[in-house]
Amino acid sequence: MTASMNVPPVAPGKLPLIGHAVPLIRNRLAFIQRLRTYGPIVRVTVGPKTLTVVNSPELMHKMLTSQADRFTKGLLFEKLKLFGKDALPVAEGKPHLRRRRMMQPAFHREQIAGYVTTMRDTVEPYITSWRDGTPLDMKTEMQLMTQGVVMSALFSSSPEREPAHTILDSVDTVFRTAIQRALMPVSALERLPIRRNRKAKAAATALRSAVADIITEHRTHPDAYDDIVSLLLTAQDETGATLPDDEILSEVTGLLAAGSETTAVVLAWLFHELGRNPDLERQLHEEVDPVLAEGPLTVDKIPRLPFTRRLVSETLRLYNPAWLVTRRTIAPVTLGEFSLPAGEDVIWSGYALHRDPDLYPDPLRFDPDRWLPERPQPPKGAFIPFGSGKRMCIGEAFAWTEATIITAMVASRWRLRPIPGSTVRPVGAITTHPSSLRMVPEARQHALTGMAR
Numbered sequence: 443m444t445a446s447m448n449v450p451p452v453a454p455g456k457l458p459l460i461g462h463a464v465p466l467i468r469n470r471l472a473f474i475q476r477l478r479t480y481g482p483i484v485r486v487t488v489g490p491k492t493l494t495v496v497n498s499p500e501l502m503h504k505m506l507t508s509q510a511d512r513f514t515k516g517l518l519f520e521k522l523k524l525f526g527k528d529a530l531p532v533a534e535g536k537p538h539l540r541r542r543r544m545m546q547p548a549f550h551r552e553q554i555a556g557y558v559t560t561m562r563d564t565v566e567p568y569i570t571s572w573r574d575g576t577p578l579d580m581k582t583e584m585q586l587m588t589q590g591v592v593m594s595a596l597f598s599s600s601p602e603r604e605p606a607h608t609i610l611d612s613v614d615t616v617f618r619t620a621i622q623r624a625l626m627p628v629s630a631l632e633r634l635p636i637r638r639n640r641k642a643k644a645a646a647t648a649l650r651s652a653v654a655d656i657i658t659e660h661r662t663h664p665d666a667y668d669d670i671v672s673l674l675l676t677a678q679d680e681t682g683a684t685l686p687d688d689e690i691l692s693e694v695t696g697l698l699a700a701g702s703e704t705t706a707v708v709l710a711w712l713f714h715e716l717g718r719n720p721d722l723e724r725q726l727h728e729e730v731d732p733v734l735a736e737g738p739l740t741v742d743k744i745p746r747l748p749f750t751r752r753l754v755s756e757t758l759r760l761y762n763p764a765w766l767v768t769r770r771t772i773a774p775v776t777l778g779e780f781s782l783p784a785g786e787d788v789i790w791s792g793y794a795l796h797r798d799p800d801l802y803p804d805p806l807r808f809d810p811d812r813w814l815p816e817r818p819q820p821p822k823g824a825f826i827p828f829g830s831g832k833r834m835c836i837g838e839a840f841a842w843t844e845a846t847i848i849t850a851m852v853a854s855r856w857r858l859r860p861i862p863g864s865t866v867r868p869v870g871a872i873t874t875h876p877s878s879l880r881m882v883p884e885a886r887q888h889a890l891t892g893m894a895r
Contacts, residue, residue, distance in 0.1 A: 448781040450483040450494055461487030470870040471765055475794045483780050494782060496790045499801065501777045503823035505769065505788070506831040512775045515833070516768030516787060541693070542836060544677045548596065548670040554839050557595040558741040561847050564594040569855055572883045577861060580879040584709040584848075585610050589702035591844050596670040596697060599656050609652050613699045615645035653695045657687070670697070697837075704763040705841045707875040709848055711761040712753055714879055715808045716853075717860040722810065725749055726853050727886075734854045739847060747850055752810035754845045758827035760808055763873035764792035767829070792826055793874050857884040 456462055465473040466488060474495070477484055482498035496502050505513065547553065568587045572578060586606055593599045601609065619642035660671045674690045685693075716723045729749045733739070769788040774781065782788070797805045801824045802812070811817065828835035835841070852858070858881040860866075867877045 448779065450485050450780045450782075451481060453477055453480050453484045453486050453495075456487060460489060461491075463488050471793065471868055471874070474765065474791045474870075475797060478794055478798055482778055492787065494786055494788045496777065496788060497794070498778065499795060499821065499823040502790050502795070502826070503830060505775075505777060505790070506826075506829065506833065509775055509777070510831050510833065512771055512773045513769040513788070514772055516770035516789075539832075542832075545670065545673065545693070545836065548673055549836050549840055551839055554843055555741045557840070558739070558744070558843065558847065560595045561591050561844055562739050562851065564590045564600070565848055565851050569851055572856065574885045575882060577880045577882050578858075580710040580713055580858070580881050581707065581876055582610070584706040584713075585702055587848060588706040588709070588844065589613075589698070591848075592698055592701035593656075595840075596701070597656050597694065598667050598669045598671070599659075601652075605652070609649060609698070610702070612645040612649040612652075613703065615642060616649065616699065619645075649699070650691055650695055653691055653698065657690060657694065670694075700835075701837055701840070704873055705845055707763055707873045708754070708757050708761065709845060710876055710879055712757040712845075712849060713852070713858045713881060714860070714866055714876060715757065715760075716753075717858050717881055719808065722753070722808075723853075723857065726753065726849070730850045730853045734850065739850060744843065744846055747846055749810065750846050750849050750853075751842070752813045753849060754842065755813045756808055756810040759796040759802070759825065760806070761868065761874055762792040762796045762827055763875075764827075764829070765794070765868075765870040765874045766791060792829075793868075793870075795824065795826070798824075855886060857886060858882070859884055 453462060455465060457464065462473070465476075466486075477486070477495050478497045480497075482496070482501055484495050484497070486493050486495060496505060565587055568583070568590065572583075589606060589610055590600065593601065619639075657671060657675070660667050660675060664672070664675070671690075671694060674685055674693055676684070678684055716726065726749060729747060733743050733746050736743075767790050769790070771782050771784050771786040771788065773784050775786075776782075796802065799805050801820050813819075823830065828838040828841070861880050861882060864878070864880065866879050868874050869877050
């Protein structure tokens with residue numbers, strides 16, 4: 443086979459000079475889904491930039507596991523270094539391995555079991571602050587809630603709603619900037635003193651300032667805390683040296699941003715689907731009500747919520763936040779029949795993978811029962827909501843627990859109704875979020891208590 447035969451084909455629709463920019467701008471989610479029909483690996487271009495898209499779940503798995511050492515995290519994660527160059531989500535090679543090992547104790551399942559009470563107590567005030575009949579922006583509400591959970595469980599911090607909003611707005615701005623820059627054909631535009639770049643820099647500064655206050659408080663009262671900030675402040679590398687303050691700042695900032703965004707959009711989509719499916723909502727209530735009637739949600743009760751977990755699983759499938767994940771080759775790589783040179787920008791999409799009709803029957807149907815153990819399950823590597831291999835999300839178990847708790851607690855008190863006539867569509871930003879999702883909370887009346895709870 444000649445070398446030219448090993449080069450992945452270019453996807454149809456490429457135009458002179460601009461490449462595939464038009465369909466990418468017009469509807470990037472539909473475009474990346476359509477790319478799956480062109481083969482296991484295809485190439486697209488945006489202006490002068492060429493991207494290789496891996497569609498095959500088998501080749502994706504190989505890239506993320508056995509071939510992982512031949513890739514860096516690539517374009518998108520370079521742009522996310524606005525959070526700090528050494529933070530775990532963007533670190534590479536040995537620094538990434540050292541940092542992951544350092545932080546792993548905070549995410550052991552035994553440790554997460556200890557977070558359950560904190561998660562529950564953090565979520566409670568958000569839910570009780572809702573007003574019957576007053577519309578909610580579900581994405582914002584879920585972001586504030588999950589951000590609060592991350593800050594209370596991992597940082598022992600509980601900001602008031604206004605400072606929390608400031609942090610949330612800063613995270614949104616930095617994420618929006620990262621995805622814009624990743625798709626921008628000319629990187630030199632990032633350095634121009636234009637309003638967009640100034641706003642991104644200001645957001646990153648505001649975010650780091652908020653985190654710096656948390657670190658200062660931990661340094662001032664070291665015996666008062668036992669959380670991931672404490673862990674980072676006392677951790678030592680192989681030489682016995684502690685982490686520099688700037689690296690701790692980057693790490694906490696990255697955790698805060700990554701830990702609040704993805705779970706929030708998954709929960710927003712979950713309640714959107716419940717609003718459209720009264721039968722599923724009823725099943726959820728039938729499962730949650732007897733469990734929570736016994737008292738507050740505790741770690742031993744979570745296994746009694748299998749339908750709740752299946753709802754989370756199906757939302758992670760249908761609305762996987764990772765519509766675009768990047769890698770870059772640092773050495774020549776062979777994937778299937780194709781050869782990729784060093785320096786190749788590679789992307790893959792969990793969102794597109796999870797909607798593939800060859801892998802999931804009736805893929806656009808929201809069906810939590812497809813995760814019942816007696817039903818046929820997708821092949822290995824076809825369901826990777828948190829990635830795979832050594833770069834798999836360190837907070838996977840934290841996110842599963844958090845999403846289950848929030849779903850159960852909201853459902854025990856409220857029905858969330860869609861606003862008639864509203865259109866909700868997925869948008870590919872840093873995550874797959876709803877275009878606009880406003881819902882009306884209706885307090886549930888419980889026969890056992892005769893009152894809303």
